[in-house]
Amino acid sequence: MSILVYVEQSAGKIKKTSLEAVSYGYALAAKTGEGEVIAVALGSLAADELAAIGEAGAAKVLHISDERLNAGVIQAHASAVAQAFESARASTLILAKSSLGDAVAARLAIKLQAALVSNVVELPRLEGGFVVKRSIYTGKAFADTTVTTAKKIIAIKKNAVVQKLDGAKAQVELFSVSISESDFASKITSTERATGEVLLPEADIVVSGGRGMKGPENWGMLVDLAKTLGAATGCSKPVSDIGWRPHHEHVGQTGVKVAPTLYIAIGISGAIQHLAGVNSSKCIVVINKDPEAPFFKAADYGIVGDAFEIVPQLTEALKAVY
Amino acid sequence: MKILVCITHVPDTTSKIQFTTNNTKFDSTGVQFIIGPYDDYALARAVELRDQTGGTLTALNVGEAETEPTLRKALAIGADDAIRVNSFPKDSFFVAQQIAHFAKAGDFELILMGRESIDFNGGMVHGMVGEILGIPSFSPVMKLELEETTVKMAREIEGGKEHLEAKLPLIAGCQEPIAEWKIPNMRGIMSARTKPLVVVEPVSQETQAEASSYQLPPAKGSVKLVDKDQVSELVRLLKNEAKVL
Ligand SMILES: Cc1cc2nc3c(=O)[nH]c(=O)nc-3n(C[C@H](O)[C@H](O)[C@H](O)COP(=O)(O)OP(=O)(O)OC[C@H]3O[C@@H](n4cnc5c(N)ncnc54)[C@H](O)[C@@H]3O)c2cc1C
Ligand SMILES: Nc1ncnc2c1ncn2[C@@H]1O[C@H](COP(=O)(O)O)[C@@H](O)[C@H]1O
Secondary structure (H helix, E strand, O other): OEEEEEEEOOOOOHHHHHHHHHHHHHHHHHHHHOEEEEEEEEEOHHHHHHHOOOOOOOEEEEEEOOOOOOOHHHHHHHHHHHHHHOOOOEEEEEEEHHHHHHHHHHHHHHHHEEEEEEEEEOEEEOOOEEEEEEEEEHHHEEEEEEEEOOOEEEEEEEOOOOOOOOOOOOOOEEEEOOOOOOHHHOEEEEEEEOOOOOOOOHOOOOEEEOOOOOHHOOOHHHHHHHHOOOOOOEEHHHHHHHHOHHHEEEEOOOOOOOOOOOOEEOOOOOOOOHOOOOEEEEEEEEEEEOOOOHHHHHHHHEOOOOOHHHHHHHHHHHHHOO | OEHHHHOOOEEEOOOOOOOEOOEEEEEEOOOOEEOOHHHHHHHHHHHHHHHHOOEEEEEEEEOHHHHHHHHHHHHHHHEEEEEEEEEOOHHHHHHHHHHHHHHHHOOOEEEEEEOOOOOOOOOHHHHHHHHHHHEEEEEEEEEEEEOOOOOEEEEEOOOOEEEEEEEOOOOEEEOOOOOOOOOOHHHHHHHOOOOEEEEEEOOOOOOEEEEEEEEOOOOOOEEEEEOOHHHHHHHHHHHHHHHOO
């Protein structure tokens, strides 16, 4: 028996959240004594990217190098991973929750007849069955979920485990699969992707702005702050609705759910639907001119004042430290 | 064309979440239930596509009797008929099996769902149904246009989106800005009372991962305020106290 980890790439780079999933697999194997952690990586990938998977805790990487899999073709990925699962004689599949991961995992649950538990926040408990803790009600609660099938799929939330960095170099094996043409029947005609930016769902620090920023022309100061911190930028729903910022930056109940170490909210009131997307953050800083803004109740640190004065000062103060 | 939209009956997004019976049951005291916000986007787009193609639109929910007002609301917004699969939605696998069965029986060509339910946030029922039926499933879909049997979509990915083309039949898990939420009008509300709402029994009882007990996150301590003229103090606290820099 082994644990298989589905590793995702974005433009040739292994996603950080996937490396966390590898480390989760490693910790799970140590806990259950279940043997090897094998990762499956799809599409064209350079040797150093594949090596990083070993450092995160995998003993072996099955590399399916078919370049048609560089893109996230959902059905084709599901078929490929299912074949790797059978070949590795795996009992459990681990992956990081993501736009592609969710879609692939759901199909795999049926293909492999495995229970799928998503939004998992920590390692399972093994006393009295296989019990997994997952986040529900958009971060407002947790559910202990009892898995009753022999095969299992666990989709983890960011920060479910600390990423391991000291593993050995993984043994890389080319793995070939047969994927039917029908699995490639739906065509990705084009992709628009922000380049050179830290991706919001993966970011350790997020700088987010709301309607209090008054207009898109004022985002420069947030971008400067984010750059200084190596952070991703986010926004509230009205900000993306009006088109000040792209939709994929919208954080909250109906947008991206983030779980960074540090979330800095600037000119955002803190409506419950916004909080639903950030309540898994480790530390929240709020900058708002209204001392009654509800966000302060959810914050660890706050400054009451005008963002247009405070943000540039904060960037300066951080530059002195970094 | 026959369109199916699957809707959840979930606590309003402003609800305070609480549990009873020794943390094994959701406490619905004082909670207002709504159509899931993502399902509302799916429903809105489904109504537009039904009007465009002149087909029919069925709304389906797996839930107990208390979900009927939510299904009636879907009828008021524009669904032609509704199906309620009479059971508590025990887990995603259970729900997916029911939906797959009735989708197949009804010969639906386009099945729209929400990107995720806001109670269990799985984001997986659409993919499961797709695999059971052997048809493609896409999520989160932010744009969906029909051209004959070709469906042109935009799917959100981390940091951007991808444009896709696929053939019917298919399933899409929807999110904004696929359509604007629709508010039922008086005529819709009146007609919803007489539109058919059929109750059927589940076709299988099989489950794989049921929730056994619930917990709330630990209460948040109070905020530490820093004076607006002492911004560097904030940096010091983040570095030395919170240790997040
Ligand atoms: C079903 C549903 C789902 C939703 N989903 C989401 C979601 O996913 N994400 C989301 O964000 N919202 C969501 N919303 C909307 C949410 O309810 C709020 O309307 C929204 O979050 C408010 O955005 P905001 O804080 O940017 O704007 P506002 O509420 O207008 O707040 C602006 C804030 O900026 C402050 N401010 C103004 N000027 C300054 C200044 N110079 N310096 C400092 N502070 C200043 C003000 O004091 C105020 O607190 C949803 C709503 C519903 C009904
Ligand atoms: N009990 C249910 N009844 C009908 N549709 C459902 C039910 N649960 C989930 N769905 C559909 O599946 C989507 C994804 O749900 P989930 O996988 O639970 O996040 C929802 O947005 C709905 O469209």
